[in-house]
Amino acid sequence: MWKLAEVGFREEKSSARLQADLKAAGFRIDKGVDGMPTAFIATAGSGGPVIALLAEYDALPGLSQAAVPEQQAVPGSAAGHACGHNLLGAASVSAAIALKEWLAKSGTPGTVRLYGTPAEEGGFAKAFLARDGLFRDVDVALSWHPSDRNSASQGQMLSVINGKFHFTGVPSHAAAAPERGRSALDGVEVMNVAVNYLREHVPQEARIHYTITNGGDQPNIVPANAESFYYARHYDPAVTLDIWDRIKNAAQGAALATGTKVSVELIGGSYGTLPNYTLGKIADRYLRQTGGFSYSAQETAYAQKITASLPQGGRESGGPETVADFVEGSRTPASSDVGDVSWVTPTLQISTATWVPGTPPHSWQAASASGTSIGVKGALLAAETLALTGAELFRSPEEIAAAKAEFDKARGPNYHYRAMVGDQKPALDYTRK
Structure with a gap:
Protein backbone atom coordinates (compact mmCIF):
# COMPACT_ATOMS: atom_id res chain seq x y z
CA MET A 1 0.00 0.00 0.00
CA LEU A 158 -12.70 20.90 13.02
CA SER A 159 -15.47 21.02 10.47
CA VAL A 160 -14.15 21.89 7.03
CA ILE A 161 -15.27 23.03 3.59
CA ASN A 162 -13.12 23.33 0.48
CA GLY A 163 -13.32 24.31 -3.15
CA LYS A 164 -11.58 25.81 -6.14
CA PHE A 165 -11.91 29.35 -7.50
CA HIS A 166 -11.61 29.58 -11.29
CA PHE A 167 -10.74 33.04 -12.64
CA THR A 168 -11.15 33.83 -16.33
CA GLY A 169 -9.51 36.83 -17.96
CA VAL A 170 -8.49 38.06 -21.41
CA PRO A 171 -5.15 36.93 -22.88
CA SER A 172 -2.79 39.39 -24.52
CA HIS A 173 0.91 40.03 -25.10
CA ALA A 174 2.22 41.09 -21.71
CA ALA A 175 4.72 43.55 -23.18
CA ALA A 176 3.29 44.67 -26.54
CA ALA A 177 -0.37 45.01 -25.51
CA PRO A 178 -0.84 44.61 -21.74
CA GLU A 179 -3.70 47.14 -21.73
CA ARG A 180 -5.77 44.74 -23.83
CA GLY A 181 -5.44 41.90 -21.36
CA ARG A 182 -7.21 41.13 -18.10
CA SER A 183 -5.15 38.85 -15.91
CA ALA A 184 -6.86 35.88 -14.27
CA LEU A 185 -3.75 35.56 -12.08
CA ASP A 186 -4.31 39.12 -10.86
CA GLY A 187 -7.78 38.00 -9.80
CA VAL A 188 -6.34 35.11 -7.81
CA GLU A 189 -3.72 37.28 -6.16
CA VAL A 190 -6.12 40.10 -5.25
CA MET A 191 -8.47 37.48 -3.77
CA ASN A 192 -5.61 36.06 -1.71
CA VAL A 193 -4.78 39.51 -0.37
CA ALA A 194 -8.42 40.11 0.58
CA VAL A 195 -8.68 36.75 2.34
CA ASN A 196 -5.44 37.34 4.20
CA TYR A 197 -6.90 40.59 5.59
CA LEU A 198 -10.04 38.63 6.49
CA ARG A 199 -8.01 36.48 8.89
CA GLU A 200 -8.00 39.24 11.51
CA HIS A 201 -11.80 39.16 11.63
CA VAL A 202 -12.62 35.47 12.07
CA PRO A 203 -12.74 33.50 15.35
CA GLN A 204 -9.39 32.55 16.77
CA GLU A 205 -9.96 28.81 16.24
CA ALA A 206 -10.66 29.24 12.53
CA ARG A 207 -8.25 28.02 9.88
CA ILE A 208 -8.02 29.30 6.29
CA HIS A 209 -5.42 28.00 3.86
CA TYR A 210 -4.94 27.94 0.12
CA THR A 211 -2.66 27.15 -2.76
CA ILE A 212 -2.50 28.50 -6.31
CA THR A 213 -3.13 25.46 -8.50
CA ASN A 214 -2.88 27.34 -11.81
CA GLY A 215 -1.03 30.60 -12.26
CA GLY A 216 -0.94 30.81 -16.03
CA ASP A 217 1.43 29.45 -18.65
CA GLN A 218 4.35 31.82 -19.14
CA PRO A 219 5.16 35.42 -18.15
CA ASN A 220 4.82 37.03 -21.56
CA ILE A 221 1.16 36.01 -21.84
CA VAL A 222 -1.46 37.74 -19.73
CA PRO A 223 -3.04 34.69 -18.05
CA ALA A 224 -6.51 33.94 -19.35
CA ASN A 225 -7.09 31.28 -16.70
CA ALA A 226 -5.96 30.88 -13.11
CA GLU A 227 -7.14 28.86 -10.15
CA SER A 228 -6.79 28.76 -6.36
CA PHE A 229 -7.76 25.95 -3.98
CA TYR A 230 -9.12 27.01 -0.55
CA TYR A 231 -9.98 25.32 2.74
CA ALA A 232 -11.91 26.89 5.63
CA ARG A 233 -12.28 25.26 9.06
CA HIS A 234 -13.83 25.84 12.46
CA TYR A 235 -15.25 23.62 15.20
CA ASP A 236 -18.73 25.03 14.58
CA PRO A 237 -19.92 24.13 11.05
CA ALA A 238 -22.14 27.25 10.97
CA VAL A 239 -19.03 29.41 11.47
CA THR A 240 -17.19 27.44 8.79
CA LEU A 241 -19.99 28.09 6.31
CA ASP A 242 -20.07 31.81 7.20
CA ILE A 243 -16.31 32.09 6.61
CA TRP A 244 -16.73 30.29 3.30
CA ASP A 245 -19.34 32.83 2.21
CA ARG A 246 -16.94 35.66 3.07
CA ILE A 247 -14.17 33.95 1.07
CA LYS A 248 -16.53 33.76 -1.91
CA ASN A 249 -17.30 37.47 -1.49
CA ALA A 250 -13.55 38.18 -1.57
CA ALA A 251 -13.35 36.28 -4.86
CA GLN A 252 -16.20 38.31 -6.37
CA GLY A 253 -14.57 41.53 -5.24
CA ALA A 254 -11.25 40.46 -6.76
CA ALA A 255 -12.93 39.68 -10.07
CA LEU A 256 -14.61 43.09 -10.10
CA ALA A 257 -11.33 44.83 -9.28
CA THR A 258 -9.37 43.07 -12.01
CA GLY A 259 -11.96 42.97 -14.78
CA THR A 260 -12.09 39.18 -14.70
CA LYS A 261 -14.77 36.59 -13.98
CA VAL A 262 -14.77 33.95 -11.25
CA SER A 263 -16.67 30.73 -10.64
CA VAL A 264 -16.61 28.57 -7.55
CA GLU A 265 -16.33 24.77 -7.60
CA LEU A 266 -17.38 23.37 -4.23
CA ILE A 267 -15.49 20.11 -3.74
CA GLY A 268 -16.74 19.01 -0.35
CA GLY A 269 -16.97 19.47 3.37
CA SER A 270 -17.36 17.54 6.58
CA TYR A 271 -18.44 18.00 10.16
CA GLY A 412 -30.17 16.50 20.85
CA PRO A 413 -33.82 15.49 20.39
CA ASN A 414 -34.50 17.51 17.22
CA TYR A 415 -31.24 16.94 15.38
CA HIS A 416 -31.37 16.19 11.66
CA TYR A 417 -28.13 15.45 9.82
CA ARG A 418 -27.63 17.55 6.71
CA ALA A 419 -24.38 17.01 4.85
CA MET A 420 -22.16 20.02 4.20
CA VAL A 421 -21.51 18.63 0.70
CA GLY A 422 -25.11 19.46 -0.21
CA ASP A 423 -26.61 17.53 -3.10
CA GLN A 424 -23.56 17.61 -5.36
CA LYS A 425 -21.80 14.51 -6.67
CA PRO A 426 -18.28 13.56 -5.53
CA ALA A 427 -15.59 15.61 -7.25
CA LEU A 428 -13.75 12.62 -8.71
CA ASP A 429 -11.16 14.79 -10.47
CA TYR A 430 -10.35 17.21 -7.64
CA THR A 431 -6.69 16.13 -7.65
CA ARG A 432 -6.30 17.11 -11.29
CA LYS A 433 -3.47 19.41 -12.27
Whole structure:
Protein backbone atom coordinates (compact mmCIF):
# COMPACT_ATOMS: atom_id res chain seq x y z
CA MET A 1 0.00 0.00 0.00
CA TRP A 2 2.82 2.38 0.90
CA LYS A 3 4.57 1.75 -2.42
CA LEU A 4 1.39 2.30 -4.46
CA ALA A 5 0.77 5.80 -3.01
CA GLU A 6 -2.26 6.81 -5.10
CA VAL A 7 -4.06 10.14 -4.60
CA GLY A 8 -7.75 10.65 -3.84
CA PHE A 9 -10.33 8.92 -6.08
CA ARG A 10 -7.45 7.40 -8.10
CA GLU A 11 -6.61 4.60 -5.67
CA GLU A 12 -7.46 1.81 -8.14
CA LYS A 13 -4.62 -0.54 -7.16
CA SER A 14 -4.84 0.24 -3.44
CA SER A 15 -8.59 -0.34 -3.34
CA ALA A 16 -8.25 -3.55 -5.36
CA ARG A 17 -5.56 -4.88 -3.01
CA LEU A 18 -7.71 -4.41 0.07
CA GLN A 19 -10.73 -5.89 -1.68
CA ALA A 20 -8.69 -8.95 -2.70
CA ASP A 21 -7.63 -9.63 0.89
CA LEU A 22 -11.20 -9.27 2.13
CA LYS A 23 -12.62 -11.47 -0.62
CA ALA A 24 -10.03 -14.15 0.14
CA ALA A 25 -11.16 -14.02 3.78
CA GLY A 26 -14.77 -14.67 2.77
CA PHE A 27 -16.25 -11.17 2.68
CA ARG A 28 -18.96 -10.18 0.20
CA ILE A 29 -17.77 -7.16 -1.79
CA ASP A 30 -19.81 -4.31 -3.27
CA LYS A 31 -17.59 -2.31 -5.62
CA GLY A 32 -17.80 1.30 -6.79
CA VAL A 33 -20.45 2.25 -4.26
CA ASP A 34 -22.24 5.62 -4.32
CA GLY A 35 -20.76 6.67 -7.64
CA MET A 36 -17.15 6.43 -6.44
CA PRO A 37 -15.14 3.83 -8.43
CA THR A 38 -12.57 3.21 -5.68
CA ALA A 39 -15.10 3.02 -2.83
CA PHE A 40 -16.35 -0.37 -1.68
CA ILE A 41 -18.20 -2.13 1.13
CA ALA A 42 -17.19 -5.59 2.38
CA THR A 43 -19.60 -7.55 4.58
CA ALA A 44 -19.34 -10.77 6.58
CA GLY A 45 -21.47 -12.52 9.19
CA SER A 46 -25.20 -12.23 9.67
CA GLY A 47 -27.75 -11.10 12.20
CA GLY A 48 -26.89 -9.39 15.46
CA PRO A 49 -25.53 -5.85 15.60
CA VAL A 50 -23.77 -4.30 12.60
CA ILE A 51 -20.30 -3.03 13.47
CA ALA A 52 -18.48 -1.03 10.81
CA LEU A 53 -14.76 -0.40 10.36
CA LEU A 54 -13.47 2.47 8.25
CA ALA A 55 -10.54 2.12 5.87
CA GLU A 56 -8.71 4.89 4.04
CA TYR A 57 -5.96 4.46 1.45
CA ASP A 58 -5.32 7.75 -0.38
CA ALA A 59 -1.87 9.35 -0.45
CA LEU A 60 -0.89 13.03 -0.54
CA PRO A 61 0.39 14.72 -3.70
CA GLY A 62 3.90 16.16 -3.71
CA LEU A 63 5.09 14.14 -0.70
CA SER A 64 6.90 11.22 -2.29
CA GLN A 65 9.39 9.87 0.24
CA ALA A 66 11.58 6.81 0.64
CA ALA A 67 11.59 4.86 3.93
CA VAL A 68 14.83 6.49 5.05
CA PRO A 69 15.57 9.13 7.73
CA GLU A 70 16.59 11.78 5.18
CA GLN A 71 14.33 13.68 2.80
CA GLN A 72 14.50 11.61 -0.37
CA ALA A 73 11.76 11.19 -2.97
CA VAL A 74 10.99 7.84 -4.55
CA PRO A 75 11.96 7.98 -8.24
CA GLY A 76 8.90 7.92 -10.48
CA SER A 77 6.46 8.66 -7.64
CA ALA A 78 4.84 12.05 -7.03
CA ALA A 79 2.73 11.15 -3.97
CA GLY A 80 3.45 9.72 -0.54
CA HIS A 81 1.63 8.34 2.48
CA ALA A 82 2.42 11.32 4.70
CA CYS A 83 -0.79 10.75 6.68
CA GLY A 84 -0.26 7.00 6.99
CA HIS A 85 -3.37 5.91 5.15
CA ASN A 86 -1.53 2.85 3.85
CA LEU A 87 -1.35 1.72 7.49
CA LEU A 88 -4.89 2.92 8.22
CA GLY A 89 -6.46 0.85 5.46
CA ALA A 90 -4.40 -2.27 6.10
CA ALA A 91 -5.01 -2.29 9.87
CA SER A 92 -8.76 -1.71 9.52
CA VAL A 93 -8.97 -4.59 7.05
CA SER A 94 -6.94 -6.79 9.42
CA ALA A 95 -9.30 -5.95 12.29
CA ALA A 96 -12.34 -6.71 10.13
CA ILE A 97 -10.94 -10.10 9.11
CA ALA A 98 -10.09 -10.94 12.73
CA LEU A 99 -13.63 -10.07 13.81
CA LYS A 100 -15.14 -12.11 10.97
CA GLU A 101 -13.10 -15.16 12.00
CA TRP A 102 -13.97 -14.68 15.68
CA LEU A 103 -17.68 -14.42 14.91
CA ALA A 104 -17.54 -17.70 13.00
CA LYS A 105 -15.47 -19.58 15.60
CA SER A 106 -17.44 -18.32 18.59
CA GLY A 107 -20.84 -18.71 16.98
CA THR A 108 -21.68 -15.14 17.96
CA PRO A 109 -24.41 -13.51 15.83
CA GLY A 110 -23.29 -10.28 14.24
CA THR A 111 -22.33 -8.51 11.03
CA VAL A 112 -18.95 -6.92 10.43
CA ARG A 113 -18.76 -4.41 7.60
CA LEU A 114 -15.64 -2.76 6.21
CA TYR A 115 -16.16 0.55 4.39
CA GLY A 116 -13.44 1.29 1.88
CA THR A 117 -13.51 5.08 1.76
CA PRO A 118 -11.32 6.92 -0.77
CA ALA A 119 -10.15 10.51 -0.92
CA GLU A 120 -10.18 11.49 2.75
CA GLU A 121 -7.59 14.15 1.89
CA GLY A 122 -10.04 16.56 0.30
CA GLY A 123 -12.63 14.44 -1.49
CA PHE A 124 -14.74 13.60 1.61
CA ALA A 125 -16.04 10.20 0.48
CA LYS A 126 -17.48 9.38 3.91
CA ALA A 127 -19.62 12.52 3.83
CA PHE A 128 -21.27 11.32 0.61
CA LEU A 129 -21.74 7.82 2.03
CA ALA A 130 -23.31 9.28 5.19
CA ARG A 131 -25.51 11.66 3.20
CA ASP A 132 -26.80 8.85 1.01
CA GLY A 133 -27.73 6.60 3.92
CA LEU A 134 -25.07 3.91 3.60
CA PHE A 135 -24.51 3.90 7.38
CA ARG A 136 -28.24 3.83 8.16
CA ASP A 137 -28.26 0.31 9.67
CA VAL A 138 -24.84 0.52 11.36
CA ASP A 139 -24.95 0.23 15.16
CA VAL A 140 -21.35 1.36 15.84
CA ALA A 141 -18.42 2.49 13.68
CA LEU A 142 -14.79 1.87 14.68
CA SER A 143 -11.89 3.83 13.24
CA TRP A 144 -8.32 4.83 13.95
CA HIS A 145 -5.61 7.12 12.61
CA PRO A 146 -1.81 6.98 12.52
CA SER A 147 -0.09 9.34 14.96
CA ASP A 148 3.03 9.85 17.05
CA ARG A 149 1.31 8.54 20.20
CA ASN A 150 -1.05 5.85 21.46
CA SER A 151 -4.37 7.25 22.64
CA ALA A 152 -8.05 6.36 22.89
CA SER A 153 -9.10 9.85 24.00
CA GLN A 154 -12.18 11.12 22.22
CA GLY A 155 -12.50 14.75 21.20
CA GLN A 156 -13.80 17.21 18.68
CA MET A 157 -12.19 17.95 15.34
CA LEU A 158 -12.70 20.90 13.02
CA SER A 159 -15.47 21.02 10.47
CA VAL A 160 -14.15 21.89 7.03
CA ILE A 161 -15.27 23.03 3.59
CA ASN A 162 -13.12 23.33 0.48
CA GLY A 163 -13.32 24.31 -3.15
CA LYS A 164 -11.58 25.81 -6.14
CA PHE A 165 -11.91 29.35 -7.50
CA HIS A 166 -11.61 29.58 -11.29
CA PHE A 167 -10.74 33.04 -12.64
CA THR A 168 -11.15 33.83 -16.33
CA GLY A 169 -9.51 36.83 -17.96
CA VAL A 170 -8.49 38.06 -21.41
CA PRO A 171 -5.15 36.93 -22.88
CA SER A 172 -2.79 39.39 -24.52
CA HIS A 173 0.91 40.03 -25.10
CA ALA A 174 2.22 41.09 -21.71
CA ALA A 175 4.72 43.55 -23.18
CA ALA A 176 3.29 44.67 -26.54
CA ALA A 177 -0.37 45.01 -25.51
CA PRO A 178 -0.84 44.61 -21.74
CA GLU A 179 -3.70 47.14 -21.73
CA ARG A 180 -5.77 44.74 -23.83
CA GLY A 181 -5.44 41.90 -21.36
CA ARG A 182 -7.21 41.13 -18.10
CA SER A 183 -5.15 38.85 -15.91
CA ALA A 184 -6.86 35.88 -14.27
CA LEU A 185 -3.75 35.56 -12.08
CA ASP A 186 -4.31 39.12 -10.86
CA GLY A 187 -7.78 38.00 -9.80
CA VAL A 188 -6.34 35.11 -7.81
CA GLU A 189 -3.72 37.28 -6.16
CA VAL A 190 -6.12 40.10 -5.25
CA MET A 191 -8.47 37.48 -3.77
CA ASN A 192 -5.61 36.06 -1.71
CA VAL A 193 -4.78 39.51 -0.37
CA ALA A 194 -8.42 40.11 0.58
CA VAL A 195 -8.68 36.75 2.34
CA ASN A 196 -5.44 37.34 4.20
CA TYR A 197 -6.90 40.59 5.59
CA LEU A 198 -10.04 38.63 6.49
CA ARG A 199 -8.01 36.48 8.89
CA GLU A 200 -8.00 39.24 11.51
CA HIS A 201 -11.80 39.16 11.63
CA VAL A 202 -12.62 35.47 12.07
CA PRO A 203 -12.74 33.50 15.35
CA GLN A 204 -9.39 32.55 16.77
CA GLU A 205 -9.96 28.81 16.24
CA ALA A 206 -10.66 29.24 12.53
CA ARG A 207 -8.25 28.02 9.88
CA ILE A 208 -8.02 29.30 6.29
CA HIS A 209 -5.42 28.00 3.86
CA TYR A 210 -4.94 27.94 0.12
CA THR A 211 -2.66 27.15 -2.76
CA ILE A 212 -2.50 28.50 -6.31
CA THR A 213 -3.13 25.46 -8.50
CA ASN A 214 -2.88 27.34 -11.81
CA GLY A 215 -1.03 30.60 -12.26
CA GLY A 216 -0.94 30.81 -16.03
CA ASP A 217 1.43 29.45 -18.65
CA GLN A 218 4.35 31.82 -19.14
CA PRO A 219 5.16 35.42 -18.15
CA ASN A 220 4.82 37.03 -21.56
CA ILE A 221 1.16 36.01 -21.84
CA VAL A 222 -1.46 37.74 -19.73
CA PRO A 223 -3.04 34.69 -18.05
CA ALA A 224 -6.51 33.94 -19.35
CA ASN A 225 -7.09 31.28 -16.70
CA ALA A 226 -5.96 30.88 -13.11
CA GLU A 227 -7.14 28.86 -10.15
CA SER A 228 -6.79 28.76 -6.36
CA PHE A 229 -7.76 25.95 -3.98
CA TYR A 230 -9.12 27.01 -0.55
CA TYR A 231 -9.98 25.32 2.74
CA ALA A 232 -11.91 26.89 5.63
CA ARG A 233 -12.28 25.26 9.06
CA HIS A 234 -13.83 25.84 12.46
CA TYR A 235 -15.25 23.62 15.20
CA ASP A 236 -18.73 25.03 14.58
CA PRO A 237 -19.92 24.13 11.05
CA ALA A 238 -22.14 27.25 10.97
CA VAL A 239 -19.03 29.41 11.47
CA THR A 240 -17.19 27.44 8.79
CA LEU A 241 -19.99 28.09 6.31
CA ASP A 242 -20.07 31.81 7.20
CA ILE A 243 -16.31 32.09 6.61
CA TRP A 244 -16.73 30.29 3.30
CA ASP A 245 -19.34 32.83 2.21
CA ARG A 246 -16.94 35.66 3.07
CA ILE A 247 -14.17 33.95 1.07
CA LYS A 248 -16.53 33.76 -1.91
CA ASN A 249 -17.30 37.47 -1.49
CA ALA A 250 -13.55 38.18 -1.57
CA ALA A 251 -13.35 36.28 -4.86
CA GLN A 252 -16.20 38.31 -6.37
CA GLY A 253 -14.57 41.53 -5.24
CA ALA A 254 -11.25 40.46 -6.76
CA ALA A 255 -12.93 39.68 -10.07
CA LEU A 256 -14.61 43.09 -10.10
CA ALA A 257 -11.33 44.83 -9.28
CA THR A 258 -9.37 43.07 -12.01
CA GLY A 259 -11.96 42.97 -14.78
CA THR A 260 -12.09 39.18 -14.70
CA LYS A 261 -14.77 36.59 -13.98
CA VAL A 262 -14.77 33.95 -11.25
CA SER A 263 -16.67 30.73 -10.64
CA VAL A 264 -16.61 28.57 -7.55
CA GLU A 265 -16.33 24.77 -7.60
CA LEU A 266 -17.38 23.37 -4.23
CA ILE A 267 -15.49 20.11 -3.74
CA GLY A 268 -16.74 19.01 -0.35
CA GLY A 269 -16.97 19.47 3.37
CA SER A 270 -17.36 17.54 6.58
CA TYR A 271 -18.44 18.00 10.16
CA GLY A 272 -16.13 17.89 13.12
CA THR A 273 -16.25 14.63 15.04
CA LEU A 274 -18.93 13.97 17.65
CA PRO A 275 -17.02 12.14 20.41
CA ASN A 276 -18.43 9.03 22.04
CA TYR A 277 -16.86 8.47 25.43
CA THR A 278 -18.62 5.15 26.02
CA LEU A 279 -16.78 3.66 23.06
CA GLY A 280 -13.58 5.51 23.93
CA LYS A 281 -13.36 4.01 27.40
CA ILE A 282 -13.79 0.47 26.06
CA ALA A 283 -11.04 1.03 23.48
CA ASP A 284 -8.80 2.66 26.10
CA ARG A 285 -9.01 -0.46 28.24
CA TYR A 286 -7.96 -2.70 25.36
CA LEU A 287 -5.27 -0.33 24.13
CA ARG A 288 -3.69 -0.50 27.60
CA GLN A 289 -4.19 -4.26 27.79
CA THR A 290 -2.53 -4.77 24.41
CA GLY A 291 0.15 -2.33 25.50
CA GLY A 292 2.56 -0.13 23.60
CA PHE A 293 5.67 -1.39 21.86
CA SER A 294 9.38 -0.69 21.85
CA TYR A 295 11.88 0.03 19.09
CA SER A 296 14.57 -2.38 18.01
CA ALA A 297 18.17 -1.14 17.90
CA GLN A 298 17.80 -0.46 14.18
CA GLU A 299 14.51 1.37 14.70
CA THR A 300 16.04 3.42 17.52
CA ALA A 301 18.87 4.56 15.24
CA TYR A 302 16.32 5.50 12.56
CA ALA A 303 14.17 7.36 15.11
CA GLN A 304 17.11 9.35 16.39
CA LYS A 305 17.87 10.61 12.89
CA ILE A 306 14.23 11.50 12.30
CA THR A 307 14.09 13.34 15.64
CA ALA A 308 17.17 15.36 14.70
CA SER A 309 15.42 16.48 11.51
CA LEU A 310 12.30 17.73 13.30
CA PRO A 311 11.80 21.36 14.37
CA GLN A 312 12.94 21.79 17.99
CA GLY A 313 14.14 18.20 17.96
CA GLY A 314 10.70 16.64 18.22
CA ARG A 315 8.76 16.07 21.42
CA GLU A 316 10.11 14.37 24.53
CA SER A 317 6.81 13.12 26.03
CA GLY A 318 4.77 10.21 24.76
CA GLY A 319 6.06 7.62 22.33
CA PRO A 320 5.34 4.02 21.38
CA GLU A 321 5.85 2.46 24.83
CA THR A 322 3.15 4.44 26.63
CA VAL A 323 -0.58 5.03 26.31
CA ALA A 324 -1.74 8.60 26.86
CA ASP A 325 -4.23 9.36 29.63
CA PHE A 326 -7.84 9.10 28.56
CA VAL A 327 -9.22 12.62 28.11
CA GLU A 328 -12.75 13.81 27.45
CA GLY A 329 -13.59 17.06 25.71
CA SER A 330 -10.29 17.64 23.92
CA ARG A 331 -10.10 19.56 20.65
CA THR A 332 -7.87 18.72 17.71
CA PRO A 333 -7.15 21.39 15.07
CA ALA A 334 -7.50 18.97 12.17
CA SER A 335 -10.38 17.57 10.13
CA SER A 336 -11.59 14.21 8.86
CA ASP A 337 -14.67 13.00 7.05
CA VAL A 338 -15.02 10.50 9.89
CA GLY A 339 -16.84 13.48 11.40
CA ASP A 340 -19.88 12.91 9.18
CA VAL A 341 -20.02 9.25 10.16
CA SER A 342 -19.92 10.26 13.83
CA TRP A 343 -23.10 12.34 13.38
CA VAL A 344 -25.10 9.44 11.90
CA THR A 345 -23.93 6.55 14.13
CA PRO A 346 -21.86 6.25 17.35
CA THR A 347 -18.23 6.36 16.23
CA LEU A 348 -14.86 5.58 17.84
CA GLN A 349 -11.51 6.92 16.69
CA ILE A 350 -8.20 5.97 18.32
CA SER A 351 -4.59 6.66 17.40
CA THR A 352 -1.38 4.66 17.65
CA ALA A 353 2.29 5.62 17.45
CA THR A 354 3.12 4.81 13.85
CA TRP A 355 5.49 7.79 13.66
CA VAL A 356 8.47 8.94 15.69
CA PRO A 357 7.38 11.19 18.61
CA GLY A 358 7.03 14.79 17.51
CA THR A 359 6.42 13.98 13.85
CA PRO A 360 3.72 16.20 12.29
CA PRO A 361 1.23 14.70 9.84
CA HIS A 362 1.68 15.64 6.17
CA SER A 363 5.47 15.73 6.51
CA TRP A 364 8.19 13.76 4.78
CA GLN A 365 9.08 12.28 8.17
CA ALA A 366 5.54 10.86 8.50
CA ALA A 367 5.66 9.46 4.96
CA SER A 368 9.00 7.83 5.71
CA ALA A 369 7.93 6.18 8.99
CA SER A 370 4.70 4.97 7.39
CA GLY A 371 6.83 2.71 5.20
CA THR A 372 8.93 1.24 8.01
CA SER A 373 8.57 -1.45 10.65
CA ILE A 374 7.75 1.32 13.16
CA GLY A 375 4.64 2.13 11.16
CA VAL A 376 3.70 -1.54 10.86
CA LYS A 377 4.06 -2.07 14.63
CA GLY A 378 1.72 0.85 15.29
CA ALA A 379 -0.77 -0.41 12.72
CA LEU A 380 -0.77 -3.88 14.29
CA LEU A 381 -1.49 -2.33 17.69
CA ALA A 382 -4.44 -0.44 16.16
CA ALA A 383 -5.79 -3.59 14.47
CA GLU A 384 -5.62 -5.59 17.70
CA THR A 385 -7.28 -2.84 19.73
CA LEU A 386 -10.13 -2.38 17.22
CA ALA A 387 -10.70 -6.14 16.95
CA LEU A 388 -10.84 -6.58 20.73
CA THR A 389 -13.14 -3.58 21.09
CA GLY A 390 -15.43 -4.91 18.37
CA ALA A 391 -15.55 -8.37 19.93
CA GLU A 392 -16.62 -6.93 23.28
CA LEU A 393 -19.35 -4.89 21.62
CA PHE A 394 -20.66 -7.95 19.79
CA ARG A 395 -20.83 -9.76 23.16
CA SER A 396 -22.34 -6.81 25.04
CA PRO A 397 -25.48 -5.31 23.50
CA GLU A 398 -25.89 -3.19 26.63
CA GLU A 399 -22.67 -1.34 25.79
CA ILE A 400 -23.90 -0.65 22.27
CA ALA A 401 -27.13 0.63 23.81
CA ALA A 402 -25.13 2.89 26.15
CA ALA A 403 -23.10 4.25 23.22
CA LYS A 404 -26.33 4.97 21.32
CA ALA A 405 -27.88 6.68 24.33
CA GLU A 406 -24.85 8.97 24.65
CA PHE A 407 -24.97 9.60 20.89
CA ASP A 408 -28.65 10.57 20.96
CA LYS A 409 -28.16 12.88 23.95
CA ALA A 410 -25.16 14.61 22.36
CA ARG A 411 -27.03 15.27 19.10
CA GLY A 412 -30.17 16.50 20.85
CA PRO A 413 -33.82 15.49 20.39
CA ASN A 414 -34.50 17.51 17.22
CA TYR A 415 -31.24 16.94 15.38
CA HIS A 416 -31.37 16.19 11.66
CA TYR A 417 -28.13 15.45 9.82
CA ARG A 418 -27.63 17.55 6.71
CA ALA A 419 -24.38 17.01 4.85
CA MET A 420 -22.16 20.02 4.20
CA VAL A 421 -21.51 18.63 0.70
CA GLY A 422 -25.11 19.46 -0.21
CA ASP A 423 -26.61 17.53 -3.10
CA GLN A 424 -23.56 17.61 -5.36
CA LYS A 425 -21.80 14.51 -6.67
CA PRO A 426 -18.28 13.56 -5.53
CA ALA A 427 -15.59 15.61 -7.25
CA LEU A 428 -13.75 12.62 -8.71
CA ASP A 429 -11.16 14.79 -10.47
CA TYR A 430 -10.35 17.21 -7.64
CA THR A 431 -6.69 16.13 -7.65
CA ARG A 432 -6.30 17.11 -11.29
CA LYS A 433 -3.47 19.41 -12.27
